Amino acid sequence: xxxxxxxxxxxxxxxxxxxxxxxxxxxxxxxxxxxxxxxxxxxxxxxxxxxxxxxxxxxxxxxxxxxxxxxxxxxxxxxxxxxxxxxxxxxxxxxxxxxxxxxxxxxxxxxxxxxxxxxxxxxxxxxxxxxxxxxxxxxxxxxxxxxxxxxxxxxxxxxxxxxxxxxxxxxxxxxxxxxxxxxxxxxxxxxxxxxxxxxxxxxxxxxxxxxxxxxxxxxxxxxxxxxxxxxxxxxxxxxxxxxxxxxxxxxxxxxxxxxxxxxxxxxxxxxxxxxxxxxxxxxxxxxxxxxxxxxxxxxxxxxxxxxxxxxx
Numbered sequence: 001x002x003x004x005x006x007x008x009x010x011x012x013x014x015x016x017x018x019x020x021x022x023x024x025x026x027x028x029x030x031x032x033x034x035x036x037x038x039x040x041x042x043x044x045x046x047x048x049x050x051x052x053x054x055x056x057x058x059x060x061x062x063x064x065x066x067x068x069x070x071x072x073x074x075x076x077x078x079x080x081x082x083x084x085x086x087x088x089x090x091x092x093x094x095x096x097x098x099x100x101x102x103x104x105x106x107x108x109x110x111x112x113x114x115x116x117x118x119x120x121x122x123x124x125x126x127x128x129x130x131x132x133x134x135x136x137x138x139x140x141x142x143x144x145x146x147x148x149x150x151x152x153x154x155x156x157x158x159x160x161x162x163x164x165x166x167x168x169x170x171x172x173x174x175x176x177x178x179x180x181x182x183x184x185x186x187x188x189x190x191x192x193x194x195x196x197x198x199x200x201x202x203x204x205x206x207x208x209x210x211x212x213x214x215x216x217x218x219x220x221x222x223x224x225x226x227x228x229x230x231x232x233x234x235x236x237x238x239x240x241x242x243x244x245x246x247x248x249x250x251x252x253x254x255x256x257x258x259x260x261x262x263x264x265x266x267x268x269x270x271x272x273x274x275x276x277x278x279x280x281x282x283x284x285x286x287x288x289x290x291x292x293x294x295x296x297x298x299x300x301x302x303x304x305x306x307x308x309x310x311x312x
Contacts, residue, residue, distance in 0.1 A: 017084050017126070020076040022095045023135070024069075030100075031070040068099035084126060090118050095130050097193070097221040097239070109134050114193030115159075116219050117201075123211075162293065164202025167195060168260070170286050172267045177206055178276045179258040179269070180235065183214065187228065187251065188237040190262040193219055196237030199262055203235070 024030070073092050080086055094116040103109045111133035118126045165173055179186050180203055188196050200218035204211070215234035220227060228236065228251065240249075240263070251257060259268040276282060 017081045018076050018078070018086060018091075020091055020095070020128075021074045022071050022092055023074055024100060025072040025074065028072075032067065068101055071096040071100045087118060087126075091128065093221055094118070094128060094219060096132070097219055103134055112193075114219070115197045116193075117197075119216055159198050159201040159205070161202050161205060162290070163198050165290060167199055167262050167265070168267070169265060170283050170290070172260075172265065173202075174276055174279065174283055174286070175267050175269060175273075176203060176258060176260055178274075180204075180207065180212065182256075182274075183233040184256040184258050184270055185233055186235045186258045186260065188218070188235075188260045188262060189240050189249075190237070191240050192263075193239060195262050196239070199260070200235060200237055 071092055073088050076086060076088075076091075111131060113132070114130050116128045116130065118128070120126070168176065176186060186203075188199055190196050190199075197218045200216070204216070212235060215227070215230065215232060215236065217224075217227065217234070218237045220236045220238050222239075225238070227234075228238075251259065256270045258270055261267070
């Protein structure tokens with residue numbers, strides 16, 4: 001974990017403020033994830049199913065492989081950093097947004113990497129980088145490389161902008177950027193946590209020298225999904241489940257919601273969406289810049305064009 005550049009006060013330059021281990025606490029044993037259970041109960045009630053079926057996560061007839069359990073911070077070093085106090089609950093929740101789960105040898109579960117950030121009340125940001133693996137089957141076999149951008153870069157970006165263009169394409173990213181300038185609600189959607197972070201950070205980096213002042217949660221834990229109903233501008237990221245039908249995803253019925261399906265390179269725009277001034281010329285100029293930077297062709301090529309949101 002490392003502190004962002006927006007913090008207040010003079011903090012010594014360090015590669016990382018904390019090293020943290022999260023997982024199963026063998027002393028307390030397995031504990032049902034109450035927040036995840038509450039979310040399942042609310043979802044069942046919203047979809048018209050019997051809320052009692054969720055049984056507050058204590059359904060012992062259900063296989064443990066289908067349940068989620070509490071993860072805990074097992075260790076962190078150092079104990080505390082004066083200018084960046086350790087937030088145990090936030091770190092634990094964002095390291096494992098869906099709690100602990102089990103898999104068998106039949107499930108192919110390679111080690112995964114994602115990042116997150118914690119925004120404090122004073123606007124300062126703390127970035128975290130997570131390497132998740134199933135201890136019984138996998139270990140850390142390859143070197144993990146962490147690199148901070150050079151001090152000469154402007155702005156100082158924690159994530160490569162080129163990757164954001166690769167994921168969405170120039171035209172779609174311009175459309176999302178327009179939604180951000182208009183302070184709309186933007187919901188990013190992907191199976192991959194790291195894609196959510198990369199696109200969210202890419203968009204906010206493009207705002208320089210301005211900053212996004214509203215709700216900013218690139219990875220929204222499943223237990224906090226009700227935050228999407230907030231009647232305020234936000235930029236949030238929601239993980240999709242493999243095989244989930246987009247048409248069955250129930251979203252807030254807001255006229256100013258911009259839905260960004262990263263995995264399918266698709267953007268659904270709000271109603272009465274205004275076009276970016278001189279959009280075609282701007283897209284062409286950005287494409288030429290990417291060409292000079294020798295980005296792959298798929299970053300410059302137009303992806304599936306943005307389309308208006310389906311009628312409620």
